[in-house]
Amino acid sequence: MNVQEILQAAKQASVACGTASLEVRNDALSEMAYALRTEVDSILAANQTDMDAAREAGTKESLLDRLMLDEARIYDIADALEALRDLDDPLGVVSVDRILDSGVHMQRISVPMGVVAMVYEARPNVTADAAGICIKTGNACVLRGGSMAHNSNLAMARILHDAAVATGMPENCILAVETTDRSATDELLRARGLVDLLIPRGGAGLIAHCVENATVPVIETGVGNCHVYIHDPADLDMARNIVLNAKCQRPGVCNAIESILVDASIAEDALASLLPALHEAGVILHTDALASTAAAKAGIPAVMAVEDDWAREYLDLEVAIKCVQGLDEAIAHVNRFGTKHSECIVTEDEAAAMRFLAEVDAAAVYWNASTRFTDGGEFGLGAEIGISTQKLHARGPFALEALCSYKYVVCGTGQVRG
Amino acid sequence: MNVQEILQAAKQASVACGTASLEVRNDALSEMAYALRTEVDSILAANQTDMDAAREAGTKESLLDRLMLDEARIYDIADALEALRDLDDPLGVVSVDRILDSGVHMQRISVPMGVVAMVYEARPNVTADAAGICIKTGNACVLRGGSMAHNSNLAMARILHDAAVATGMPENCILAVETTDRSATDELLRARGLVDLLIPRGGAGLIAHCVENATVPVIETGVGNCHVYIHDPADLDMARNIVLNAKCQRPGVCNAIESILVDASIAEDALASLLPALHEAGVILHTDALASTAAAKAGIPAVMAVEDDWAREYLDLEVAIKCVQGLDEAIAHVNRFGTKHSECIVTEDEAAAMRFLAEVDAAAVYWNASTRFTDGGEFGLGAEIGISTQKLHARGPFALEALCSYKYVVCGTGQVRG
Numbered sequence: 001m002n003v004q005e006i007l008q009a010a011k012q013a014s015v016a017c018g019t020a021s022l023e024v025r026n027d028a029l030s031e032m033a034y035a036l037r038t039e040v041d042s043i044l045a046a047n048q049t050d051m052d053a054a055r056e057a058g059t060k061e062s063l064l065d066r067l068m069l070d071e072a073r074i075y076d077i078a079d080a081l082e083a084l085r086d087l088d089d090p091l092g093v094v095s096v097d098r099i100l101d102s103g104v105h106m107q108r109i110s111v112p113m114g115v116v117a118m119v120y121e122a123r124p125n126v127t128a129d130a131a132g133i134c135i136k137t138g139n140a141c142v143l144r145g146g147s148m149a150h151n152s153n154l155a156m157a158r159i160l161h162d163a164a165v166a167t168g169m170p171e172n173c174i175l176a177v178e179t180t181d182r183s184a185t186d187e188l189l190r191a192r193g194l195v196d197l198l199i200p201r202g203g204a205g206l207i208a209h210c211v212e213n214a215t216v217p218v219i220e221t222g223v224g225n226c227h228v229y230i231h232d233p234a235d236l237d238m239a240r241n242i243v244l245n246a247k248c249q250r251p252g253v254c255n256a257i258e259s260i261l262v263d264a265s266i267a268e269d270a271l272a273s274l275l276p277a278l279h280e281a282g283v284i285l286h287t288d289a290l291a292s293t294a295a296a297k298a299g300i301p302a303v304m305a306v307e308d309d310w311a312r313e314y315l316d317l318e319v320a321i322k323c324v325q326g327l328d329e330a331i332a333h334v335n336r337f338g339t340k341h342s343e344c345i346v347t348e349d350e351a352a353a354m355r356f357l358a359e360v361d362a363a364a365v366y367w368n369a370s371t372r373f374t375d376g377g378e379f380g381l382g383a384e385i386g387i388s389t390q391k392l393h394a395r396g397p398f399a400l401e402a403l404c405s406y407k408y409v410v411c412g413t414g415q416v417r418g
Numbered sequence: 419m420n421v422q423e424i425l426q427a428a429k430q431a432s433v434a435c436g437t438a439s440l441e442v443r444n445d446a447l448s449e450m451a452y453a454l455r456t457e458v459d460s461i462l463a464a465n466q467t468d469m470d471a472a473r474e475a476g477t478k479e480s481l482l483d484r485l486m487l488d489e490a491r492i493y494d495i496a497d498a499l500e501a502l503r504d505l506d507d508p509l510g511v512v513s514v515d516r517i518l519d520s521g522v523h524m525q526r527i528s529v530p531m532g533v534v535a536m537v538y539e540a541r542p543n544v545t546a547d548a549a550g551i552c553i554k555t556g557n558a559c560v561l562r563g564g565s566m567a568h569n570s571n572l573a574m575a576r577i578l579h580d581a582a583v584a585t586g587m588p589e590n591c592i593l594a595v596e597t598t599d600r601s602a603t604d605e606l607l608r609a610r611g612l613v614d615l616l617i618p619r620g621g622a623g624l625i626a627h628c629v630e631n632a633t634v635p636v637i638e639t640g641v642g643n644c645h646v647y648i649h650d651p652a653d654l655d656m657a658r659n660i661v662l663n664a665k666c667q668r669p670g671v672c673n674a675i676e677s678i679l680v681d682a683s684i685a686e687d688a689l690a691s692l693l694p695a696l697h698e699a700g701v702i703l704h705t706d707a708l709a710s711t712a713a714a715k716a717g718i719p720a721v722m723a724v725e726d727d728w729a730r731e732y733l734d735l736e737v738a739i740k741c742v743q744g745l746d747e748a749i750a751h752v753n754r755f756g757t758k759h760s761e762c763i764v765t766e767d768e769a770a771a772m773r774f775l776a777e778v779d780a781a782a783v784y785w786n787a788s789t790r791f792t793d794g795g796e797f798g799l800g801a802e803i804g805i806s807t808q809k810l811h812a813r814g815p816f817a818l819e820a821l822c823s824y825k826y827v828v829c830g831t832g833q834v835r836g
Contacts, residue, residue: 015753015777015779017775018776019536019776019779038808061675097719098797098798099796100791100796100797101796102787102791104427104791104798105785106791106797113554113809113810114809129738134438167477173743182752192629192630195811196809197809197810200808211610211633212610212633215629217808217809217810219810235832238832241834242831242834244834245834245835246834249597249834249835269655311524323486335433338818353648357827357829358436358437359433359436359437361433361532362825363825363826364825364826364828365825365826365827365828366828366829366830367828367829367830367835368829368830368831368832368833369522369828369829369830369831369832369834370834370835371831372834373518373520373828373833373835374826377566378518378519378835379524379826380518380519382517386528388615389613389637390635391531391532391823392531392614392615392635392637392810392811392823393810393811395823395824395825396825401649405781406813407781407812407814408781408783408797408813408814409775409782409783409794410782410783410784410785410787410791411775411784411785411786411787412579412784412785412786412787413773413786413787414653414656414659414660414786414787415662415665415786415787415788415791416659416660416662416664416667416787416788416790417667417788417790417791417796
């Protein structure tokens with residue numbers, strides 16, 4: 001099927017997806033998990049084809065690691081489908097229930113979006129995550145994964161589709177775009193009336209392309225230029241722990257920090273504690289004038305920061321450090337350079353914390369805790385399909401609830417408007 | 419100020435808008451209402467300039483009526499601002515409150531969007547409705563009204579702005595685009611990072627232009643190709659009442675119906691009751707073959723419907739009538755031609771009603787009640803800034819809640835992720 005045929009088929013399937021009982025949807029998730037475990041060999045064979053081609057093309061190791069599947073990873077993916085099965089039904093939730101003045105009975109009830117399109121890059125696990133969350137929320141699902149993982153994605157999508165259909169979900173409930181042609185993504189982006197929601201998952205380039213070219217509704221995800229701000233007064237041991245965790249625990253993810261702001265009034269002590277620890281952890285330091293002086297004094301190598309550093313998402317063991325004249329400058333800096341993802345203040349001053357939490361414009365704002373907690377699992381959502389950096393519909397980590405809309409259901413006995 | 423300057427100013431104002439206390443926001447609404455009443459003469463003078471120019475340009479009466487302000491209308495607009503003041507605070511509402519496994523305290527709290535841009539056509543009352551709802555929800559507001567109402571809009575925006583600032587809202591909380599240049603709209607549509615939400619209000623052309631060209635988040639509003647479906651068995655008197663109300667009470671609005679579907683098995687009786695009543699009400703009938711026969715038999719003039727009629731939004735005393743072979747065809751027709759606005763089934767069969775309510779994809783679905791109830795006031799929202807026909811973020815009539823986002827606020831004592 002070409003993209004238009006896939007979308008038409010998904011649209012048609014979406015009605016039956018949305019009215020499938022919870023039992024059928026949950027059975028499908030069980031069967032999908034079972035099928036992944038049973039067919040692990042064929043998935044691994046498809047993945048091997050992708051891995052060989054990627055290696056031949058000289059793909060770097062970190063990307064190969066994202067692409068690679070093994071039995072343990074496939075079992076983890078299957079476990080995640082079973083975890084979805086065990087979550088409460090997101091559909092049919094009544095959020096408003098009212099008898100109107102006219103006597104009609106009005107309810108606002110959660111319903112599926114309809115057709116959800118997922119555009120993503122090298123990680124083949126997104127295929128199963130997206131398919132699973134769509135099944136649970138009664139959405140038809142159109143998958144458009146990266147060309148590097150094409151064989152892995154098609155193999156998994158076929159297995160997941162067949163398992164879901166075998167347990168009573170409609171034909172075409174899960175469909176993968178079969179071509180690696182880049183124009184397929186643009187067709188999805190502009191399929192008004194056929195795609196009810198498009199979610200891009202991947203690097204900044206992919207996300208910007210989707211947001212700038214989509215005419216269908218989009219949830220913008222993932223780019224994270226996050227900060228820790230060390231305010232005066234702060235517990236400097238706590239500040240160092242939080243910075244090290246937020247920067248080093250997993251530097252390639254979007255909730256890792258990219259800049260540290262330090263009140264100039266405590267910069268000397270704060271940096272004397274911080275710079276050696278970061279250096280020891282292998283972090284390259286991009287420092288402003290004051291922080292450069294502190295680094296030199298401590299005999300620690302540092303690069304003089306340039307204006308671009310405040311906006312850079314290193315996604316690596318690098319960090320920018322800037323000294324600020326207090327809370328106002330810190331908030332202004334974060335609101336100027338941040339990407340509305342996750343922002344932290346370390347302080348012993350509650351009033352300052354309250355101002356930071358209120359005035360910083362981000363999906364998640366932290367007082368004395370690591371930005372690394374911004375995660376669907378950590379936040380108790382039971383799943384995660386992305387982390388939204390926009391404010392429309394879903395913000396921060398999102399999962400089942402964000403893949404639902406609602407409708408007003410109004411029942412009367414012949415009432416008309418006066 | 420040019421559009422970029424306006425957006426920068428609004429963005430800067432948005433932080434203080436969002437942290438203004440409920441008391442300050444409510445005082446602003448009171449003062450805005452008072453100022454409109456006090457300055458009614460200057461508003462009417464500005465409106466007279468617009469009316470004169472519109473008359474000279476040969477604008478048709480129905481549009482002139484939308485443009486026209488008089489003392490009574492301005493007082494109504496002021497009353498609406500006071501009604502907003504009396505609604506509960508939409509900000510600071512805690513929707514999730516949880517101690518996470520790590521021991522940090524996480525809350526999901528409603529916050530303003532930031533900068534809301536409103537793009538609208540001839541109705542100058544939208545200026546005050548949008549400004550008021552933005553003040554209540556702590557958003558900075560950028561208004562871009564139609565050129566025909568330019569003087570009216572600028573006069574009202576200035577008065578509303580000055581009143582809000584006088585009671586403690588920040589300078590630039592309410593700004594109107596000062597040029598009538600059409601490129602200003604496109605600048606708003608593409609102001610990523612400066613516009614957090616754009617709402618178009620107007621005809622199908624304006625809305626399509628905004629949705630197709632926006633790179634900022636948009637809520638699509640208002641186009642309504644709505645249906646009443648008369649199912650067998652139905653109470654035909656009830657069906658006639660609902661059809662007449664939904665078609666004739668206010669034919670120019672989006673929740674009025676444009677097509678009637680009738681089960682062929684009861685078409686003879688149903689149309690014998692319906693066609694004379696519609697004809698008497700002055701409604702032009704576009705009928706399919708079976709309905710044309712019924713019209714001829716009753717001696718009532720009718721035009722043979724063409725395929726285009728099923729998709730037409732007449733917004734006038736015209737309706738298309740089609741006979742269908744039962745529920746499946748009716749649901750398929752509505753899902754194909756409807757605009758996801760408001761859809762009604764008239765039936766005495768509860769099972770059929772349940773299927774229609776579940777399977778029709780629309781913001782509001784009705785059983786035995788008029789589609790005209792789709793309205794923020796009727797639904798008890800206390801206000802209305804538009805009726806959304808998309809499924810992302812807001813669906814159906816929307817008001818305060820839709821102009822808010824949320825943020826996750828996480829407080830710890832030094833926790834880091836393990």
